[in-house]
Amino acid sequence: MKLAERSNISPSLTLAMNTKAKEMKRRGIDVISFAAGEPDFPTPDHVKEAAKKAIDENKTYYTPASGIPELKELVVKKLKEENGLEYSIDQVVINSGAKHSAFNALAVTVDEGDEVIIPAPYWVSYSEMVNILGGKCVFIETREDKGFKITPADLEKAITEKTKVLLLNSPNNPTGAVYSKEELYHIAELLEDIDIFILSDEIYEKIVYDGREHVSIATYSEKIKEKTIVVNGLSKAFSMTGWRIGYTAGPKEVISAIGKLQGHSSGNPPSISQWAGVAALKSDCSFLNEWVSEFSRRRDYIVENLNSTPFISCSKPEGAFYVFPNVSETFGKEFNGYKINDSVDLANYLLEYGKIATVPGKAFGVDGYIRISFATSMENIEKGMQRLKDALTI
């Protein structure tokens, strides 16, 4: 029996590298993983306590498919106080992780043949989501010397009559680029009178460095807010990747359609996680300062080390917890019997010979780079950087 066309999905190279690294570890090989996409800090205790309490109080049944009102109200409050965005409760839907938020937002906006503009490098799942839905990805290649950011001019060239959605992700995975308010507002200015949705993935908003400030493009004007779908969640800010709580805020008709879609597909996000989410959003978030300063310390150490590693150069990320070094000078060279032709060869060589797991740039739509996550201990980072240097010294 033939499977549906939409089942033709590329496996995630990020997960593939992680799986390969885990398999090597299982065989007793000492692999250091820089492939993780999740904070290495435990979920805060008060959040865990709230989940235990929810179980004890039997809050273990179906909830409304679009999420419990208590959590939605806190999301509304958060968006107002932290992002300067006013929404009513029916403009917010709770999803099972931000990946689910992004997929559902695309599912209710993208028709077969519609174009979705995606600045590259991009998070691995965006392009596959668009493909699954029968949409067409239109990539805008950004440049390292321009901070991996698109400009209004780039965007203007990419927009056609078929454009339905622009995907924006700031702070960015994998580059760590953070759009300033000015940069975003220039883009917003161009889009004010253009009839497309902006899907703004703000999942890394809390992880920004050197005094930078995260800004949502939806704050530009009421007109822009009416076409922006804000995607966010608790995974990265509260170290709750396994709990699966994301949320979406935007125009009423989009949010209502997502609620109905969930009603017939996933159902509600896990009830216990939603109650844990209530505790998370009530936190004073002081722990975040510590996390961010620890990430910042690791970032500085890694960037300095990478820039003294042969054949590698690395610019400093402005947010998130990844560096995206340029490794194109390794291409065409041979290291310890391994011929390197692209970022996949390099990531495989680094894993097999160097015993360090990274993710090839190809997974994010650009060759010439690899992604190194610094959501791992300083001890691992020190060891891993030495292994990288050893592997690339000829």
Ligand SMILES: Cc1ncc(COP(=O)(O)O)c(C=O)c1O
């Ligand atoms: C840019 C981006 N958006 C969304 C997500 C998904 O987050 P969640 O774990 O909440 O589904 C990730 C996770 O890595 C991400 O990097």
